[in-house]
Amino acid sequence: MSHFSPTAAVSYFFNYFLMKGVLVTIGLTVAAVVGGLVLGMGIALLRMSSNPVLAGAARFYIWFFRGTPLLIQLVVIYSGLPQLGIKFSVITCALVGLILNEAAYLAEIVRSGFMAVSAGQREAAWALSLSPWVTFRRVTLPQAFRLMIPPLGNSINSLLKATSLASVISVEELMRRSDMLMQEHFQILEVYAAATAYYLILTSVWDAVQRRLEKHFGRSSAVKTRRVAASAPVAQASVEARA
Amino acid sequence: MSETSMAGTEGATVQPQLREVPAVRMEAVYKHYGDFTALNEVDLKVAKGEKIVVCGPSGSGKSTLIRCINHIEKHDEGLIYVNGVELDHQRKNIDAVRRDTGMVFQSFNLFPHMTVLENCTLAPMTANGMSESEAKDLAMHFLTKVRIPDQAEKFPGQLSGGQQQRVAIARALCMRPKIMLFDEPTSALDPEMVKEVLETMKKLAEEGMTMLCVTHEMGFAREVADRIVFMNEGKVVEQAAPEEFFKHPKSERARTFLDQIIH
Ligand SMILES: Nc1ncnc2c1ncn2[C@@H]1O[C@H](COP(=O)(O)OP(=O)(O)OP(=O)(O)O)[C@@H](O)[C@H]1O
């Protein structure tokens, strides 16, 4: 049967049941980003600490969660842990898995962002007697954050798609609900066309948000700090070359 | 221009007995990086109001020396006193010393994500609890002193190197330091911008600021310095008035250094 029904695909796109799945996907992503950032920030701090035990623990964490498939992590949390008497709801399992996994990636992003802020910035802050908190909050963090946006954006894009793995442990997000519709109606292409469209919309919207963030936080630092007069003609030339 | 002195009124109000306390006193200071000795038994005394130029070949420990004075670098052995406060690695003493010292770096180290004005007001507001309007007035006062009040709303990346370095000087002065430390403030600048920065430093010197400058600008040294400190391999090899140092360098090392630098 070589047949594809565009109207069916459109009707799946506007299917209320599928739309709710989209909301779950968005919810999982947002929660995993927020949770992952908080946890990842903590792990990054440990990783940068001068205490070898703490730094080692953070390094192990990152190595472990980046070195194993998210799918296995989810299945272990969902089906493996009950064997040890630890039981969570399905959605909690998905969140725990996604956050633990995402934190490992974000920790590395956060760390490299901070490492890329030049030592001179911190030294200038010390020389001005700024407190450690003000130095962090007003000097290093804003600069590190600007550097983190591009890799952070990529990671969130991956995460958005990775939430589909939660379907395996029966979280009814976009993927799972597409499966359910498909099994009910057997219109495989039509259902997945609708799901694909949703994933594309979500990732494109995120792309646009990311670009705006980059523009917003890059506005002051786009011009470089050193020897501006000397290098201005070069910068000009490279702009023209791209135009 | 404003009648307020660039260096504040510190010089005028110091008690006679306080004049005895040197601005900086270093006794047998050592600094090691692994096996490498960056400062090797350094003794140095700087009187209040004195202008010191530190020179010497690359790697001789000039930066390390002045960075130890405000504890950006930790010395390993020996004693350092700044305005009578001992730098003994205690938080409160480090803080007191940093409040007394301002530092200007070769690479400016302005905060690129803040405007010139914000660069200048951040420390007075957060470390000194000044109100925003007070801090702005103060910042504008010093930006006027370094002759760039019109750039206050720009970001550092929009300024020339010379302008950035003058902002860095103004930013340091906003904390009303008693001692200014300069680490090759003109080395990253194009030749045509060196002069404006040196002029600013001269003005500061005329107003009585205690200054330690690492620089290879020998014209500036001749004109401004009370004393030249020549370093080599982590040691202070020679100290003399500029006249004496340039005409009759005592050590062979200083002679070859001067030959190279004045070609
Ligand atoms: N963080 C560090 N780790 C290891 N070695 C260092 C470090 N900082 C400085 N050194 C070494 O200590 C020596 C003195 O350095 P310092 O920066 O004080 O020299 P300098 O006289 O300022 O030289 P320059 O004229 O090149 O600026 C150099 O040999 C340098 O390689």
Ligand SMILES: [Mg+2]
């Ligand atoms: Mg140096």
